[in-house]
Amino acid sequence: MDHFDYRGGVLHAEDVDLAALAAEVGTPVYVYSAATLERHFRVFAAAVAGLGTGDPLVAFACKANPNLSVLATLARLGAGADVVSAGELARALAAGVPANRIVFSGVGKQVFELQAGVEAGILQFNVESEAEIEMLAAVAQAAGKRVDIAVRVNPGVDAKTHAKISTGGDDNKFGIPLSRAGAAFAQAAAHPSLRPVGIAAHIGSQLSDLGPLEATFGRMGGLVASLRAAGHSIERVDLGGGLGVPYRPDVAAPPSPADYGAMVARATKGWDVRLIFEPGRLIAGNAGVLLSRVILVKQGVGKAFVVIDAAMNDLLRPSLYGAWHDVQAVRATDERTTATLVGPICESGDTFADDREMPTVKAGDLVALMTAGAYGATMASTYNSRDLVPEVMVSGSDHAVVSARRVAADMMALDTRAPWLV
Ligand SMILES: *Cc1c(COP(=O)(O)O)cnc(C)c1O
Numbered sequence: 001m002d003h004f005d006y007r008g009g010v011l012h013a014e015d016v017d018l019a020a021l022a023a024e025v026g027t028p029v030y031v032y033s034a035a036t037l038e039r040h041f042r043v044f045a046a047a048v049a050g051l052g053t054g055d056p057l058v059a060f061a062c063k064a065n066p067n068l069s070v071l072a073t074l075a076r077l078g079a080g081a082d083v084v085s086a087g088e089l090a091r092a093l094a095a096g097v098p099a100n101r102i103v104f105s106g107v108g109k110q111v112f113e114l115q116a117g118v119e120a121g122i123l124q125f126n127v128e129s130e131a132e133i134e135m136l137a138a139v140a141q142a143a144g145k146r147v148d149i150a151v152r153v154n155p156g157v158d159a160k161t162h163a164k165i166s167t168g169g170d171d172n173k174f175g176i177p178l179s180r181a182g183a184a185f186a187q188a189a190a191h192p193s194l195r196p197v198g199i200a201a202h203i204g205s206q207l208s209d210l211g212p213l214e215a216t217f218g219r220m221g222g223l224v225a226s227l228r229a230a231g232h233s234i235e236r237v238d239l240g241g242g243l244g245v246p247y248r249p250d251v252a253a254p255p256s257p258a259d260y261g262a263m264v265a266r267a268t269k270g271w272d273v274r275l276i277f278e279p280g281r282l283i284a285g286n287a288g289v290l291l292s293r294v295i296l297v298k299q300g301v302g303k304a305f306v307v308i309d310a311a312m313n314d315l316l317r318p319s320l321y322g323a324w325h326d327v328q329a330v331r332a333t334d335e336r337t338t339a340t341l342v343g344p345i346c347e348s349g350d351t352f353a354d355d356r357e358m359p360t361v362k363a364g365d366l367v368a369l370m371t372a373g374a375y376g377a378t379m380a381s382t383y384n385s386r387d388l389v390p391e392v393m394v395s396g397s398d399h400a401v402v403s404a405r406r407v408a409a410d411m412m413a414l415d416t417r418a419p420w421l422v
Contacts, residue, residue, distance in 0.1 A: 002286040003033040004370070009332045011368055015397035018291055018330050022366050025392055025401060027293040028310035030377045032065075032402075034395035036287035037073050037373075044279055045078075047261030052237075052268060052275035057123070059103050061241050061280030062088040064374040069393045069402035070284065071095030080123070082241070082278040086113040093120060103238060103276060105152065105202070107173050114139040117147075124148040126200040126238060128175050133188050140193035149188055150198040150238055153181045153223065155216040159204030159242065162321050168203025168216060175201065181223055185232055196232065198273065199223055202240025205281060208254045210263050213242065217267035224271055238276035239264065245285040247324050247371050257282065281374040288373020290315050290389075291330070294365045295344065303355060304339045308367060311343025312350040313383040315369060315376050319349035327352070329359035330366035341367070345384050377403065382411050 003014045011018045013033050021031065041058070048056050059080035062071065066088055071081065072095040080101030081092035092102055102122040104113075107129070114136050117125060127133050127149050140147045154175035159166045167174045176184050181199065188196040203216050217239065224234050244254030255263075268275065292310035299305075317323035327341055337360040341353040352369060361367060380389050390405035 001039065002036045003039075004036075004289060004368070006332050011328060011330045011332070013289070013394040016394045016399050018289075018368065019366055021392065021394075021399060022291050022293065022330070025390060026405065027291050027366070028308075028314050028389050029291050029405075030288055030372060030389060030391040031291055032067070032070060032288045032373055032391065032393045034073050034393055037070060037283060038077060040283045040287060041074055041077050041079055044257045044277070044282060047257035048264060048275065048277055051261065051265055052271065052273055054274045056275045056277060057101060057103075058277050058279065059101065060283055061278045062092055063378065064280030065284040065288070065376070066091050066378055067391055067393075067402055068095050069400070071097065073393075074283065080276075082280075086116045089113070089116055089120065089122070099123070103150075103200075103278070105200070105278075109135075111135060111139060115143070118143050118145055124150050124197065124236070126150045126152040127184075127188070128152045130176065130180075130184055130187060133184060133191070133194070137188070137191035137193050141191075146193055146195055148195050148197045150200040150236060151176055151181055151184050151188070151196065152200040152202070152238075153178050153220070155201050155203060155219045157203050157212050157216045157219070159207055159212045160209060161204045161206050161244075164321055165205040166203070167205075168201060168212075178219060178223065182226060182230060185227055186230070189232065198234055198236035198238065199227070200238035200240065200276070202278060203242060205242050206244040206254075207242045208244045210255050210260060213239075213260075214263055214267055217264070221267065221271060224273065234273055236276060237268070237271060237273045238278065241278040241280050241282070243279060243282045245281055245371060245374075247326065249326065283374075285371050285374040288371075288376060290325075290369040290372040290376060292367055292369065294361050294363050294367065296363050297339075297361075304337065306339045306341045306361060307344060308341060308352075309344070310352075310369065310389075311345040311384070311386065312347065313345060313381045313386055314343070314389040315352070315372055316379040316381075317375055318352050319347070320379075325352060325372060326370040327356065327358045328368045328370060329361050330368055333359050333361075335360035345386075382406075382408070385411070
């Protein structure tokens with residue numbers, strides 16, 4: 001459930017009129033609803049409350065939306081953070097996430113990033129290779145610290161999602177194959193600077209079926225038992241993220257957090273570990289929209305094109321993954337038409353909706369691309385020397401620009417002429 005609704009015929013984010021907001025801050029612009037973020041976090045936390053020993057840690061996957069205000073909104077509710085770079089670690093800490101609620105994932109953490117995590121005193125590193133175990137052992141030893149690690153395993157399970165966001169199959173780059181997890185644990189345990197305390201997995205994103213997750217957790221349960229039999233103490237298991245969100249009203253909704261929680265309860269029964277979760281999309285996806293203004297409408301040979309001022313550089317998912325975002329007219333209309341919604345960028349992949357039935361709009365009208373709160377602004381670029389898209393957060397009747405538009409002139413100012421061209 002989100003807080004984007006029509007009031008008096010105009011789409012609102014909570015109590016804020018999106019037409020008025022667009023007039024004030026300009027388009028394109030991402031708009032987030034704080035109440036929706038809060039609601040999604042609470043629903044997920046409630047679905048996993050009481051599972052495992054101690055309090056489960058719900059560590060928001062920052063890569064889904066690393067905006068400082070988004071992270072701070074969640075940190076206030078007790079969220080932890082799953083970070084995958086030194087930049088995300090710095091953001092999580094700046095947003096007020098306590099270090100002991102931060103998990104560091106990633107297949108290619110560099111020495112400076114490991115150092116930053118050790119320095120900050122994060123809860124654990126999820127190590128993804130034998131080579132990383134050696135790198136981290138050396139970094140921790142040099143810092144005179146002992147750090148907790150979980151071995152991220154590749155469970156060899158097909159997540160049955162888009163290939164580009166599937167991460168747990170045998171030929172994916174992530175994690176250590178299950179068959180070598182025991183050896184990796186022994187390798188880590190031999191380093192006095194490392195404390196191997198658990199295992200982790202994350203098999204992919206936008207999962208629409210609990211089956212692959214349940215299969216993964218079953219394999220992890222077997223691994224916990226065999227590691228314990230080998231004399232290791234297993235205190236934590238990180239179950240990753242991946243639960244999908246509804247993007248299309250005409251497609252069956254993915255399993256609910258409650259269904260997921262019930263499955264986790266079954267799958268992890270008797271493990272006697274603290275559980276860690278890393279939801280990203282589920283928390284942020286439906287908490288954001290991309291607002292854009294129609295530049296013009298043009299007729300092709302067989303298609304009608306609606307050209308809007310947002311483009312693939314602002315929201316990459318449709319061109320990267322063929323992703324679907326629902327299109328709404330900010331001023332409600334009953335008129336519908338079939339059109340192709342595109343941005344101004346000089347690539348045919350700059351298409352948000354192809355031959356889709358949608359509300360009829362004309363030049364100057366506003367549209368909202370829905371469910372754009374996750375993997376939206378964070379993937380934005382300045383391709384075609386366009387401005388970097390700004391972000392606004394709404395809370396009740398308040399709103400604030402939480403990431404400023406960076407204009408093309410500012411970006412050009414970072415370029416220099418080579419001395420021989422001056
Ligand atoms: C991307 C990612 C997540 C979050 O995935 P969602 O599908 O957004 O929930 C969690 N953990 C890891 C390690 C990731 O890479």
